[in-house]
Each structure stands twice: as structure tokens, then as C-alpha cells.
Amino acid sequence: MTEVAALAEQPRPNAIKTIGFMIASFPLRLVQFILIVTLAVVGIATTIVWIGIPILLVATQLTRWFGDLERSWVRSALHTPMPPAERQAAEGSWVRRWFAQLTDLTTWRDLGYLMLVFPIGVLEFVIGLVGIVLVPIAVWVVPAIGWLHGRLALALLGPPRAQRLEAKASRLQASRARGVDAAEAERRRIERDLHDGAQQRLVAVAMSLGRAKSKLNNDPEALRELIDEAHTDAKLAVSELRDLARGIYPAVLADRGLDAALSAQAAKAPIHVDVAVDVEPRPPAAVETTAYFIVGEALTNIAKHARASEAVVKVWRTDDTVVVEVTDNGQGGASLRPGGGLAGLADRAATIDGVISVVSPPGGPTVIRADLPCTW
Template sequence: MTPEQRQLEHPRPHPARTIGYMVLSFVFRLVQFVLIVTGISVGVGTAVVWVGFPILLATTSFIRWSADRERGWAGLMLRVPLPPVERRAYDGEPVLRRWLIRLSDPTTWRDLAYLMAAFPLACVEFAIAIASIVLLPMAIWVTPWLGWLHGELAIALLGPNRTRRLEQKAERLQASRARGVDAAEAERRRIERDLHDGAQQRLVAVAMSLGRAKAKFDHDPEAVRELIDEAHSDAKLAVSELRDLARGIYPAVLGDRGLDAALSAQAAKSPIPVDVTVNVEPRPPAAVETTAYFIVGETLTNIAKHSGAKEAEVKVWRDDAHVVVEITDNGHGGAEMRPGGGLAGLADRAATIDGVITVVSPVGGPTVIRADLPCEW
């Protein structure tokens, strides 16, 4: 995973949260370090007389308990994505057997490695956090990066092991592929419905008008002229509907001139003012452009219908690995991603290329809808 992808999954924390984490963690880490080192030292030293085994058992339990607390604490303060850890089961086993299972569990040793590394780091972070309270630039720029780096350490040692991470990635890919298939099937049904209800009926009307004109060709020229005029009008409407349908599948302006021109054309049709900024050079793959185009189009339509917004802003930019689409409006907010809803449809469309949709919409607004679309998959 590239650094850019890592930062999308694990964003930098807020400076105030980072400073609070560094200051408060110092006390916890000091207690943890003293208890763990003392427990291991005393337990190993007295193991020959069996007294050390209960001490080592208690120390092992404390290590696992402390690591679980660290997972929740880091997730809350540093925005670190740390799912609950999966440990080896030992229900119904004798006490000594439980302890041996814990010792043979790699997660226990990764927990210990993190807790031992966290204390010296806490000393440095505490000093930096105290300095950051006085030096505002350090608080704004330096501490979030330190918090992000600490979060990366937590992910490496407290997160799932490599095998489990690969399994989770495979599960996400399988889910995204399934959602992609569902989205494609829904799109197919929409195209089929539009063809049946629109252009197909127009063409049937053309055929019927021409058939009636053919029957009257020899004895009623005036009626033939009217029927041909009617068929001509229906044919033009069918061509227009087919053109609109084709534009809905893949707009010509997108293929010819790229996202900037295509999104600007969308914004020009919006009933509310929309400011568009696009910087995606080098040009992303066609699948990414198409996904971004339809996400913006459907979002602007929803904004105009439901948000009560007076204006909106569309920003699209590219880093090395992703195209990021961000749509903001000043409406009343309260948008949610509900199953079967419009935002869920956007998420399904993004999932076809392993993209992710994020919605931030507090009551009262503003609403920000962000799509992170990978350029490689």
C-alpha cells in the first residue's frame, strides 16, 4: 500500500486530539511499563518456586487488557482504524493451559512489543505536546504528523496481522465486486426500461404510421402526407431519446475533452450556482472519469431536489494513487446513507472500481460528499 493510500485509510488526527492523547497517555504508559516490567521480572525470578507462575499469568492478562484499551484509545483520539482483535479461543481449558495458549498467541507478543515501545515514545511525545501548547505552529503542523506516525505503529502492532489484513482486503474486494455487479444490473434494467418506454415506442409509432401511409398511398395523398409528417416527428423524437440515453451511458464531452469540460457542462445545467475546480492531470482511466462524472451529476441533482442549498462547490483533484471528488453544498444537511437510497447508489457505483464514498452532513449543514476513487485496482 502506498503512503497516499495509507493516509486515506488513516487520516491525520486533529491537533487538539493529538496533544490530549500525548499528554494523557504518558501517565497510562508509565503505569503500564512499571507494572509489566515488574511483573515479568518478579514472575521469572520466582518461577523456580512456583510463586512466579500466578504473577506471570496476571501480567499476561494485564498486557492483553492494556493492549485492548490502547486500541480503543488510539481509535478515539487518533482516528486509527483498529478493529477488535481476534485471539485464540481457550474456553473450558485449565488455568495453566489458558496461560500457555496466551503465550503461544502471536497477538500477545505483538501487544507486548507495542506497550514496551510506547513508553519511550510517550516520554518524547509528552515533551513535544507540552512544547506545542506554547508554540502554536508546532501544535498545528508537527503534532498531527506525530499522531499519524504513532497511529501507524499502532496499526502495525495492534492491528490484524498480515494474513488477516489480506483476508480482510479479499473480503472487501469480494463485497465491492458484488456491489459492482448489482450496480451494473440496475443500470442494465434502467437502460432496458428507458428503451422500452421511450425510443422503442417511438419507433413502433413510426412503423405504424408508415404502414398506414403505405395502405393509403394510391387513393389518399393528403392523408399519406400527414402520416409521413407524423412518422418524421416520431423518428426525430426517437433519435433525441436515443441520444440522451447514449449520453447517460457515456457522455461524448467526457471522452473528447475530459472531466473539467464535462463537469463544467453539468454545473451549467444546475438550477443553483455551482463552482467547479478540476485538477486531475495526468488524465485518469476512463472508468474513473465515468464514475466521477456520474457521482457529481447525481449528487448535484439530489442537491437541487432535496437540500434547499443556495450554492454548491465541486472540487476534483488527483494524487499519485487516487482521484478525489468532493461536493459541498450549504443546504440544511441531515443527509444519510440509507440502504436503497441515492447515496447508497453512489457508493455502489464507486464500489465498482473499489472506490469509497464518505458523507458528512450535520443537521443545519453544510453537507460534504467525498469519493476516493483509485486509479489502479
């Protein structure tokens, strides 16, 4: 089910890989089309003399094999989250097994894709050759076509719609559970900060004022010192409450949006941080808050563990998704481990059905990306 759940996210493929896919796929598609059509026609025509049955058996096996090959090819070249085929179990004699294959919906979906993708492959082959010469075609058009091809492959070669909806429901249920856990952890943090910070300050204020009251008539100098002490503690309590409120929802984020809020975060970071934000139209408050805290926690992790000298924060909007990307030039080796800091980012993103991905080879750089939907 976890593999099927990955269908919810399909990144846009790399232009160079997509051009290679378009060009290299054409001879494969040509061979597939000729073999399957020829074997099917010959097998059907000679079925009356029984020799057509083993020919059709070969055609069926090739269709299924080519379908699995296409799944692997699309998965690796176009970065499409394509799970392996789930085929109907077949037992008994070869005739029974063949009949099970023929009645398996996945076999017919394989055949439909292979027949449809041949004329599409001719067009993609031409576009791939043009993309080699014309850079704008390669940069803008080719990845979009590769993405569309991946969607077509998902529709025909991926799990049936009912199974995809079931996987989505399971993923949403899991993300909601993680969201509840994250909210509970946040509640405990607020309680701890109140108890260890502002509450202690206010208790100290009350004690200082009580002691000052006893000195009211007979020790003016001690009274002044106690009032000064209470005044200092009161200011510290107000400051800690202000910091706590800012940790819940920063005022600059509500008033001026992500650009100003993230720029303020970057200014406080111990390393140099470049910030670029383009999220118009302004996303919902829940998305802004999640993006803000993801960036903040990512920068904190970078300062503690990455040994980086600089970082780059990019936030942009694509249709109904806000993408947050934090890159650093540190030592790399980061990963999403249960209980780790990056797992906390994933839990926070999950509260709005967002997804966190981490690319961090040894030696760096590290790229943390969050895809946050604006509708859920």
C-alpha cells in the first residue's frame, strides 16, 4: 500500500532524461507494436487449426512482459511513482493459466497502453530530436510532455481507480494521525515553556511584591530593590510570553506574509541565508504557517548539524501547491529517520497533507523539499 500511496505525488521530470526517454523509446515501441500486432493477427487467423493458440499465448506473455518493462522504464526515466503490476494469480494447466491471463484486467490495460503509446511515441521522438537543437523546447516543453506521459502511464499501467482512492484514503488517515501527534507535541512544548519560563517569572514577581509589602513601612531601600527585582521579572515574563506567542503564530507572518517572515528568520540565522519567495496568490494561513516553521526548523538543523557556511531558501507556488526548498552546502548525510529532526518536519507537513523529501549525499549539498497543497 505504501507504493500505491506514492502515486499522490508525481514530480516534473528532468529535461535531459525526458529527451533520452523520447528518443530511445521509439525503436522499443516500434518493436513492441509490430510483434504484438503481428502475433495477434496471425494467432487469431490460425486459431481454427489450433496452431494459433500457442501464438496467442506468446502474444499474451509478451504483452505482459512489455507492460512491466514500460512500468520500469517510466519509473526510472520520468520519475513517475509507478508501482509494480498486481496481477491475478493463475494456477493449474497452461490453458487455465493463459485463460486467467486473458481475463486479467491488468493484461488488457497493458495492451491498451502499448497500442496507444506507439503513435504517441512517434510524436515524442520528433519532439525529442527538436529539443536537442532548440533549448526553449527542451527546457519548457519537453518536461511538460514527459509529465503528461507519466500521467498517461499511471492511468493505464498503474493501479485501478478504486485502489488509488483506497490508497489516498489510507494516506490521508495516516497524515491526519501524524498531524494529531504533531499538535499534541506542540501543546506539550507550549505547556513546558509556560511552566519553565513565564510562570516561574510571574511567581518570582509575586514573591518579590510580597516581600516588598512587608518592607513597606520600615525599610525603604530594601523596598526599592524588591520593586526593581519584580519589575525586571515582569518584563522578562512579558518577553517570554511574546516569544511564546511568536512561536505559535508570528505576527509578521500574519501581517506581511511569507516573504517578510522568512527574511526575518534568515536574518537571525548564524549562517548566510538567501531567501526567494514567490507565492502569489497568497496561500491559506495553514500553509503559510507550515512553510514558516519548516524553514525555521530546517535552518536550526543546518546550524546544529550540517557544518554549512550558507543556505538558500526558495518558496514558490505551482497551481494549488506551495513548494518549499531549503539547500545548504554542508557535509550532507541527512536522512528522514524516525524520531529525528527531519521526521519532525515531515510530521508538521503531514498536518496539511504535505510531503517532505530529502536529498543529501555524503559531502553535500543537502536539499530539503516540502510540497504543501493549498487545498485538502
